[in-house]
Amino acid sequence: MDQIVIQGGNRLSGEIRISGAKNAALPLMAASLLSAEPLTLTNLPRLADISTMSKLLEQHGVSVLEVDDGKSGMTMTFDAGGVDNTVAPYDLVRRMRASVLVLGPLVARFGEAKVSLPGGCAIGTRPVDLHIRGLEQLGAEIELEGGYMTARAPNGLIGSKFVFPFVSVGATENLMMAACLARGETVLTNAAREPEVTDLAHCLVAMGAKIDGIGSDTLTIQGVTSLHAAQHPVVCDRIEAGTYAMAAAITGGELELTGVSPGLLDAAFKMLGEAGLEIEDTPTGTRVSLGSGGLKGIDVMTEPFPGFPTDLQAQVMALMSVADGAAMITETIFENRFMHVPELSRMGANVNVHGASAMVRGVDHLTGAEVMATDLRASSSLIIAALAARGETVIRRVYHLDRGYERIEEKLGACGAVIERVQET
Numbered sequence: 001m002d003q004i005v006i007q008g009g010n011r012l013s014g015e016i017r018i019s020g021a022k023n024a025a026l027p028l029m030a031a032s033l034l035s036a037e038p039l040t041l042t043n044l045p046r047l048a049d050i051s052t053m054s055k056l057l058e059q060h061g062v063s064v065l066e067v068d069d070g071k072s073g074m075t076m077t078f079d080a081g082g083v084d085n086t087v088a089p090y091d092l093v094r095r096m097r098a099s100v101l102v103l104g105p106l107v108a109r110f111g112e113a114k115v116s117l118p119g120g121c122a123i124g125t126r127p128v129d130l131h132i133r134g135l136e137q138l139g140a141e142i143e144l145e146g147g148y149m150t151a152r153a154p155n156g157l158i159g160s161k162f163v164f165p166f167v168s169v170g171a172t173e174n175l176m177m178a179a180c181l182a183r184g185e186t187v188l189t190n191a192a193r194e195p196e197v198t199d200l201a202h203c204l205v206a207m208g209a210k211i212d213g214i215g216s217d218t219l220t221i222q223g224v225t226s227l228h229a230a231q232h233p234v235v236c237d238r239i240e241a242g243t244y245a246m247a248a249a250i251t252g253g254e255l256e257l258t259g260v261s262p263g264l265l266d267a268a269f270k271m272l273g274e275a276g277l278e279i280e281d282t283p284t285g286t287r288v289s290l291g292s293g294g295l296k297g298i299d300v301m302t303e304p305f306p307g308f309p310t311d312l313q314a315q316v317m318a319l320m321s322v323a324d325g326a327a328m329i330t331e332t333i334f335e336n337r338f339m340h341v342p343e344l345s346r347m348g349a350n351v352n353v354h355g356a357s358a359m360v361r362g363v364d365h366l367t368g369a370e371v372m373a374t375d376l377r378a379s380s381s382l383i384i385a386a387l388a389a390r391g392e393t394v395i396r397r398v399y400h401l402d403r404g405y406e407r408i409e410e411k412l413g414a415c416g417a418v419i420e421r422v423q424e425t
């Protein structure tokens with residue numbers, strides 16, 4: 001198993017190209033199942049989760065063609081004209097919860113789907129009840145048996161109204177995709193507005209779907225009988241951009257993040273600005289540096305978009321661990337997303353968790369240690385901490401990182417970080 005070894009204390013400086021967003025790419029790939037004609041996606045990141053979704057689609061009978069110039073994002077064409085299997089097996093679904101996104105497209109187009117329940121997850125129980133209730137509202141009959149969800153709609157789905165009791169990114173995506181092929185109108189209220197949901201909506205429209213209210217919390221979808229071929233570029237990864245912004249700041253450095261679309265990180269950048277970061281738009285992206293006043297403790301609460309993203313909570317905790325003063329970090333989306341706290345504490349961070357909030361008291365410096373990555377974003381918080389720590393940090397279980405950060409050691413290494421990937425002995 002690989003591990004990442006970082007010698008801390010080097011100032012980051014240079015340019016990093018931000019990749020296409022994993023969380024946009026996965027639902028976009030699932031959307032290819034909605035049409036018998038090919039969907040071409042550009043700016044795809046090279047990540048383990050993208051390979052897992054490709055494998056899942058291939059076993060459904062989708063043919064996948066990949067073009068990779070090794071430089072910018074990958075281009076992949078998904079042709080679901082020959083789908084011959086509507087079962088998503090446990091072995092693939094357990095590896096990646098987003099596999100559940102094939103449920104809506106499969107039942108909408110083929111009238112049946114059998115998808116494994118995703119099972120446990122490190123950052124909370126993460127049920128799929130909203131996906132199920134929403135599809136039932138569109139007329140699907142769903143049975144849970146033997147660890148699988150079996151959905152049937154032999155005469156097709158029927159447009160309906162569904163009010164999300166709370167915001168769910170995945171359930172919004174699943175229902176929006178399914179509703180595109182349902183008969184009549186579907187109205188989704190209290191829908192997620194994350195940029196990745198919006199990106200999916202734009203792609204569906206390019207495929208011939210009729211969706212109103214894109215970017216708002218109410219999506220109105222007029223069903224059509226079929227969708228057609230399209231090409232779509234994947235939106236940039238705002239979580240990757242936010243992570244590198246914090247990596248720059250904790251080292252007192254300066255990074256130019258290219259390819260960041262404006263507006264995707266407004267809430268996060270506003271808060272990071274209060275914490276002492278200087279952030280400005282450039283013609284090609286965003287420049288981030290630490291202001292002369294240094295890092296200051298700020299309070300952060302995670303919220304659905306346009307609030308501060310839960311996927312940057314672990315990273316901001318690493319940043320706050322060496323800020324001047326205290327920071328209160330409150331997690332409102334997931335019930336168990338402080339798994340990085342004991343690891344950061346091993347590096348000298350002063351963090352006390354009380355329920356959904358963590359009080360972080362800034363310390364003078366962190367110290368390198370052997371730590372373990374527990375989930376994807378927790379791993380990147382350990383990288384941020386290690387870049388600033390005195391001495392060497394060894395991060396184990398980096399397969400989590402490979403699910404969501406494209407070539408992280410190359411990108412950071414090119415900007416002055418002393419970072420290498422080594423085989424665990």
Ligand code: UD1
Nearest residue numbers: 023098126127128129130131167168169170171311333334
């Ligand atoms: C997506 C992102 C993930 C991000 C999260 C919140 C992808 C592939 N993953 O995950 O990186 O952290 O949004 O921004 O895009 N819930 C239920 N029942 C459901 C569905 C969700 O109770 O049927 C709960 C979850 O347990 C969680 C909350 O709702 O507490 C939000 O989850 P959701 O927005 O659905 O997250 P994902 O789509 O899984």
